[in-house]
């Protein structure tokens with residue numbers, strides 16, 4: 130591992146608590162005998178786009194699910210906005226759920242509702258706003274994601290994959306979150322649509338001052354938007370740093386990830402863009 134990545138790992142293990150929006154310490158997760166996370170520690174700082182990467186089945190989505198309280202780890206600490214979230218009741222979890230937005234891999238839109246109804250539903254569920262005002266806010270959120278004005282009246286099945294991702298993002302933004310979780314935001318998209326989502330993610334962070342934590346396999350997305358990246362493997366964090374730092378790492382798994390055939394292609398494109 131290079132010195133730069135070493136420093137970054139140390140930094141992640143002893144995060145600056147004040148600036149950390151998500152802070153994970155000594156997280157252990159097991160399913161039966163299968164160990165998924167062993168003493169994993171990392172932190173996501175306010176305002177950054179932080180990505181979690183690693184091979185299939187290494188526990189990225191599980192970690193996301195633990196942070197958003199859909200699943201419980203065996204042990205460890207997960208602090209969000211400075212407060213421990215492990216073990217909270219549904220009622221105690223509600224104020225947290227209002228402060229973050231989540232976009233799941235498959236969008237998780239209700240197929241029987243229009244895009245507008247999907248977004249407005251979240252606003253109505255969590256606020257006392259009049260339906261007309263909830264619809265107005267939903268329209269704004271839909272526009273914010275770059276969808277055309279008529280998209281609100283369409284059903285998810287009438288949209289392209291890229292438009293569905295945008296609609297899911299509009300729903301994740303419904304309650305003006307400070308923190309956004311994205312699970313594979315570009316999965317299943319053609320390169321052009323994926324590039325549009327890359328730009329949108331960065332634009333939303335800059336325009337709304339969001340903190341974004343995402344799980345992705347998309348190396349182009351990582352090069353384009355991630356401020357810092359954590360590589361998960363063998364239950365541990367193998368390295369944390371900028372893409373430039375990680376690309377210089379001597380860790381065998383990280384090297385394979387960044388310098389294997391797919392990684393090389395993305396690396397070349399990243400250099401060509403400079």
Ligand SMILES: Nc1ncnc2c1ncn2[C@@H]1O[C@H](COP(=O)(O)OP(=O)(O)OP(=O)(O)O)[C@@H](O)[C@H]1O
Nearest residue numbers: 160163165183184185186187188189190191192344
């Ligand atoms: N509820 C569960 N019960 C049992 N095993 C589970 C459960 N959820 C996840 N696992 C296992 O935990 C491991 C990590 O799964 P997870 O979905 O977090 O991986 P991932 O890194 O997100 O993978 P991918 O990149 O393929 O989406 C896998 O071996 C998976 O089979």
